[in-house]
Amino acid sequence: MPVQDKAESAGNQSRGSSQASSISAWIYNPQIRAFVFQALLLLFVGYLCYSFISNAYENMQRQNLAGGFNFLGFTSGFDINFTLIEYNETSTYGRVLLVGLLNTLLVAAIGIFFATIIGLIVGIARLSNNWGVQKLATAYVEVTRNLPLLFQILFWYMAVIRPLPAVKDSYKLFDLFYLNVRGAYIPRPVFSAGAEFVGIALVIAVVLAIIIGKWAHRRQMQTGQQFPVWTSSLGLIIGLPLIVLMLTGFPISFETPVQSGPFNLAGGIRMVPELVALILALSTYTAGFIAEIIRAGIVAVSHGQTEAAYSLGLRPSPTLRLIVIPQAMRVIIPPMTSQYLNLTKNSSLAVAIGYPDLVAVFAGTTLNQTGQAIEVIAITMGCYLVISLLTSGFMNWYNRRIALVER
Amino acid sequence: MTAAFIRSELAAPLPPPPMSVGPLAWMRLHMFSSVWDSIVTVITLTLGLYVAWALVDYMLLSAVFVGQSREACLPHNGQQVGACWPFIYAKFNQFIYGIYPETERWRPNVVYLLGALLVVPLLIPSVPFKTLNAVLFLVVYPVVAFFLLVGGVFGLPAVRTAEWGGLLVTLVVAVTGIVASLPLGIVLALGRRSHLSIVRLFSIIFIEFWRGVPLITVLFFANRMLPLFLPSDWSVDGLLRALIGVTLFAAAYMAEVIRGGLQAIPKGQYEGAMALGLSYWRMMFLIVLPQALKLVIPGIVNTFIGLFKDTTLVAIVGIFDLLGQIRSAVSDPNWSTPGTLYTGFFFAGVIYFFFCFGMSRYSMFLERRLHTGHKK
Numbered sequence: 054m055p056v057q058d059k060a061e062s063a064g065n066q067s068r069g070s071s072q073a074s075s076i077s078a079w080i081y082n083p084q085i086r087a088f089v090f091q092a093l094l095l096l097f098v099g100y101l102c103y104s105f106i107s108n109a110y111e112n113m114q115r116q117n118l119a120g121g122f123n124f125l126g127f128t129s130g131f132d133i134n135f136t137l138i139e140y141n142e143t144s145t146y147g148r149v150l151l152v153g154l155l156n157t158l159l160v161a162a163i164g165i166f167f168a169t170i171i172g173l174i175v176g177i178a179r180l181s182n183n184w185g186v187q188k189l190a191t192a193y194v195e196v197t198r199n200l201p202l203l204f205q206i207l208f209w210y211m212a213v214i215r216p217l218p219a220v221k222d223s224y225k226l227f228d229l230f231y232l233n234v235r236g237a238y239i240p241r242p243v244f245s246a247g248a249e250f251v252g253i254a255l256v257i258a259v260v261l262a263i264i265i266g267k268w269a270h271r272r273q274m275q276t277g278q279q280f281p282v283w284t285s286s287l288g289l290i291i292g293l294p295l296i297v298l299m300l301t302g303f304p305i306s307f308e309t310p311v312q313s314g315p316f317n318l319a320g321g322i323r324m325v326p327e328l329v330a331l332i333l334a335l336s337t338y339t340a341g342f343i344a345e346i347i348r349a350g351i352v353a354v355s356h357g358q359t360e361a362a363y364s365l366g367l368r369p370s371p372t373l374r375l376i377v378i379p380q381a382m383r384v385i386i387p388p389m390t391s392q393y394l395n396l397t398k399n400s401s402l403a404v405a406i407g408y409p410d411l412v413a414v415f416a417g418t419t420l421n422q423t424g425q426a427i428e429v430i431a432i433t434m435g436c437y438l439v440i441s442l443l444t445s446g447f448m449n450w451y452n453r454r455i456a457l458v459e460r
Numbered sequence: 461m462t463a464a465f466i467r468s469e470l471a472a473p474l475p476p477p478p479m480s481v482g483p484l485a486w487m488r489l490h491m492f493s494s495v496w497d498s499i500v501t502v503i504t505l506t507l508g509l510y511v512a513w514a515l516v517d518y519m520l521l522s523a524v525f526v527g528q529s530r531e532a533c534l535p536h537n538g539q540q541v542g543a544c545w546p547f548i549y550a551k552f553n554q555f556i557y558g559i560y561p562e563t564e565r566w567r568p569n570v571v572y573l574l575g576a577l578l579v580v581p582l583l584i585p586s587v588p589f590k591t592l593n594a595v596l597f598l599v600v601y602p603v604v605a606f607f608l609l610v611g612g613v614f615g616l617p618a619v620r621t622a623e624w625g626g627l628l629v630t631l632v633v634a635v636t637g638i639v640a641s642l643p644l645g646i647v648l649a650l651g652r653r654s655h656l657s658i659v660r661l662f663s664i665i666f667i668e669f670w671r672g673v674p675l676i677t678v679l680f681f682a683n684r685m686l687p688l689f690l691p692s693d694w695s696v697d698g699l700l701r702a703l704i705g706v707t708l709f710a711a712a713y714m715a716e717v718i719r720g721g722l723q724a725i726p727k728g729q730y731e732g733a734m735a736l737g738l739s740y741w742r743m744m745f746l747i748v749l750p751q752a753l754k755l756v757i758p759g760i761v762n763t764f765i766g767l768f769k770d771t772t773l774v775a776i777v778g779i780f781d782l783l784g785q786i787r788s789a790v791s792d793p794n795w796s797t798p799g800t801l802y803t804g805f806f807f808a809g810v811i812y813f814f815f816c817f818g819m820s821r822y823s824m825f826l827e828r829r830l831h832t833g834h835k836k
Contacts, residue, residue, distance in 0.1 A: 091658040098662065105689040112688045183497055184490040185504030192508075199816035200809055201769035204783055208805055398674035405776060416680050426684035434673045434681070441672030 109427060124423045125150070131418060133409045135325045146419055153411035154436060160331055160410060161397040167336035168396060169389075172343025179348050190344070197341030202399055205338055210330035210406045217326070220316050231310055235317075237324040238310040247301030254297040255290070262286035327408035331400065339396045343389060350385035351377060383455050390448045397440055411436060518542040519806065524799075533797040543803040544795070551789040555807075558625020558780055564617065568628050571605045575635070583822065585829055598639055621699035625780035627811070629699070633771045633781065637706040638714075638764050644707065645714030650744060652719055663715070670712035675773050678705045683777045702774045710767055717759040721752035754830065761823040765816050783808055 079085055113120055125147040132142055137155045140148060178190035197205070215234065218224070223233035231238040262285075269280035298305065310321030354377050362372040404413040416433040420426060479485055491501040522542035524533050533544035548555075557568055578597040581587040609632070612618035624632070651663030670678070682705030687696060696704075725748055733743035753760075775784030789795070790804040 087656050091656050094658060094662070108691055109688045112692050115692060182490055182493065183500055183504075185501045185508070189504050189508060195817065196813070199765075199813050199820065201772040201783065201812055203772040203775070204805075204808060204812060207783075207787070208809075211801060212805060401674040401676045402773070404676065412674070412676055412680075416677060420680075420684065426688060430677065430681050430685055434677050437674060437677065438669065438672040442668070445668075 118424050120425070120428075122428055124419075124425055124428070127423070129419070130422070133414060135328060135409055146415075146423070149414050149419055150411075150432065153409060153414040156408070156414075157397070157400055157403075157410040157412075160328065160335065160400045160403065160408070161393075163332050164335040164339065164396050164400065165393050167332065168339035168343055168392075171336060171340035173347060175340060176344035176347030176351075179344060180351060194341045194344050197338050198345075202334065202338050203402055203405055206331060206334040206402055206406060209334045210327065213333070214326045214330045220318060221312070223318075229307075229309055231318060231321075233318075234326065235323070236326045237329050238318055238321045239324070240307040240309045241320065241322045243306050243308050245304045245306070247304040250301055251294050251297050251305060254294045258290045258293040261293075262289050265289075325408070327403065327406050330406060331403050331408050335396055335399060338399070339392055342392050342395075346385055346388045346392065347381075350381040353384045354380045386451055386455075387448055390444055390451075394441055394444045397444075398437060401437075518802070530795050530797050530800075533795075533799055535798070541797075541799055543806065544797055544799045545803070547789075547795045547797075547800055547803055548807055550795070551792075554789060555626045555782060555785055557628055558785060559623045560619060560625070560628065561617075561623070564611070564619055567608045567611070567616070567619075571608050572631075574601060574604065575631075585826075598642070602636070602639055621697050624699065626785040627782050629774070629779060630768070630771045630781045632699075633703060633706055633774060633779075634764065634768045636703050637710045637767050637771075638760070640703075640707040641710035641714045642760075644711035645718050646749065648711060648715035649718035649722055652715065653722055667712045667715050670709050671716070675706075675709055675770050676776060678709045679773060679777045681705060682708075698777075699779055702777060702779055706767070706770070706774075710763065713763050713766070714760070717756050717763055718752060720759065721756035722748065724755055725751055757830070758823045758827045761819055761826065765819045765823075768815060768819070769812070782811065 112118075126145050128143055129146050129149050130142050133140055133149070133152055135156065136152045137159060138148075138152060140152050175190045175193055178186050179194065181187050181190070217232060217234045220233050220235055223231045225231055229240050265280075265285060266282050269282045273279055308320045310318040310323075313319035358376050358380065359372060362376045363369075367376070400410055401412040403410040404417055407413070411433060416429055420429045423429070479488060492498045519542065522540055523545055524541060524543070525545050527533060527544075527546035528550075529546075532546055533541060535541045553562075553565075557565055560568060578593065578601055582590065582593045582597055587593070607613055608616070609624070609628075610618065610621070648663050648667055651659045652667065654660050654663070679702060682701040683698075686701055686704065690696060729747055729751065730743065733747045738746065771781050772783045774781050775787070780788065786804045786808045790801050
């Protein structure tokens with residue numbers, strides 16, 4: 054009873070004091086503080102945005118700079134030395150944007166393809182038992198990861214590609230592929246009348262391969278019987294279009310580059326030397342990082358898995374294929390996706406050697422010609438942001454899908 | 461009858477079979493374990509020796525060491541000439557200082573020396589007074605270095621930032637980027653983990669925006685757009701624009717690194733601090749951040765390595781860092797020889813490799829030391 058009395062009187066006292074200083078009750082209330090802080094933050098950010106925009110408006114008025122996105126319809130007036138689509142000096146700046154974007158995506162796609170292959174080889178070589186192979190792979194990874202990318206791009210461009218021989222002394226491979234100071238030439242496929250059937254056959258073969266894969270998986274879950282999915286899919290994807298090719302009388306032929314005049318090769322697809330140098334530099338640089346990721350992934354699979362597989366009688370090759378690599382994938386895919394993203398963003402360094410990618414033609418030449426810094430840089434950053442967000446979205450989806458569901 | 465032989469002490473252990481221990485056994489396992497293995501070993505050793513020999517030959521044996529101009533490095537009598545070292549001697553000051561006035565070169569020297577004196581004790585884990593050291597390096601040193609390099613006060617003549625170049629600019633951009641992005645990164649990381657939804661939203665937008673765009677576009681943004689956003693009577697120096705861009709970019713990556721550290725602190729630490737009645741900021745500064753920052757020091761060193769390599773990009777907005785200085789030196793017609801380009805590249809490569817490899821080895825040493833690496 055005395056304790057209760059004391060507590061009651063203490064409660065009365067605090068209630069009395071809180072009635073007297075309700076301001077302090079407001080100041081120390083967490084919800085009110087949160088609200089006030091966030092409102093202040095919103096006001097501050099709003100003020101910053103307003104002052105930036107008004108300053109920009111005033112500066113652009115003062116310097117007589119135009120505003121708005123009409124410039125995308127103006128004629129560009131400059132030529133681009135490598136385009137995947139039709140383009141000439143009378144095309145608009147909007148077309149310049151498209152050309153730059155396609156060039157960036159081309160470099161990124163080819164770079165990702167080669168970087169993955171080289172990275173796989175070097176990563177597995179780093180795990181080899183052979184001392185020579187392991188040390189060579191380690192030297193490769195250390196050199197490519199510790200030198201700046203711009204340095205490597207300049208090295209490949211100035212020290213390797215520019216000193217290539219002239220057209221009449223080109224390096225040739227089977228008279229189909231040429232490599233010289235004007236670039237790399239590969240045969241160009243020429244499509245005539247029946248070629249679309251081959252394309253349709255390819256699509257049908259891919260769809261059939263996916264269906265066969267799903268059916269074989271279901272059958273294995275139910276009966277335990279295995280089906281040679283990979284060999285049958287490969288045969289389907291190569292064989293079906295080949296059969297259609299033969300049936301329609303070979304509508305796809307190849308135009309090979311031939312010497313035309315002393316300084317030129319006509320025909321074929323010409324990859325400008327800047328593109329070749331950029332692909333070489335980006336692939337070798339990113340391959341160093343991918344090799345480390347793959348090595349970390351394979352090392353992360355517990356050795357007990359391999360030992361259990363061996364004790365079940367599995368040989369090393371099926372162990373790798375069925376046990377180690379599927380588990381390593383969980384650790385490998387997220388950092389590998391972010392390396393692909395880094396490669397795409399690093400392709401913007403093309404501006405240093407004159408390859409016409411998005412940053413070089415749009416944020417470089419177009420910006421210098423129109424002077425509309427805000428719109429041009431905003432569009433460029435927006436393009437890269439969209440690519441980044443799409444890739445991180447995919448990575449998050451993949452992570453959720455393969456996340457370990459624990460008991 | 462004779463007694464059976466009974467040993468009175470243990471038999472001495474015999475030595476192991478000769479081919480199962482020692483260097484021969486190692487070679488048998490790792491170099492010559494099968495026919496295919498042996499062939500591969502021979503090929504890789506030949507390749508390695510060939511590359512090493514070519515490098516030594518180019519850099520030492522057929523290199524030119526003395527000379528005053530390009531004639532010394534041109535091939536005479538048809539013999540192959542290797543590296544052109546007189547070119548490096550002649551341009552060495554440009555590589556380290558840019559076109560900083562010669563009479564004022566003691567100022568960057570003092571800055572380098574002070575920096576080395578402050579950083580080396582900070583990096584060695586067993587040296588005491590780490591907090592004092594960190595405060596001196598992160599707060600006092602930048603101010604001192606700024607006044608020393610820029611001048612204009614205390615009787616020091618002013619030196620425009622356009623005259624800074626070479627290794628000076630590379631180190632200024634890299635160190636300023638890291639030092640300035642640390643507080644900003646901490647604030648962003650705390651904001652991203654905050655319970656206040658607006659704060660979290662702004663932090664996420666800021667971080668994902670700066671991480672999603674390439675550094676070149678950030679440098680273009682800082683170079684062309686920033687002057688438009690500021691009042692017209694604030695004229696922002698060229699180097700300062702690049703520094704702002706690099707700091708914002710590095711802050712986003714630093715925020716992600718620090719967020720990883722914050723997530724690794726057990727919830728009990730937060731709850732214990734709250735149970736003691738510590739306010740949010742006291743809890744962060746006294747309890748959580750010291751532990752989190754110590755955990756992510758290897759991550760911060762990795763970010764620094766990336767930033768150091770990325771300083772080469774400022775050449776694209778017209779600031780002469782080490783690589784930019786070497787490129788412009790290579791195109792000097794006074795020194796144009798076949799070997800100048802390769803010598804310049806080799807010199808630049810060695811410097812960058814030395815810095816980055818050294819830092820990555822340090823980061824691995826620190827991970828082992830702080831037990832934050834993978835436990836097998």
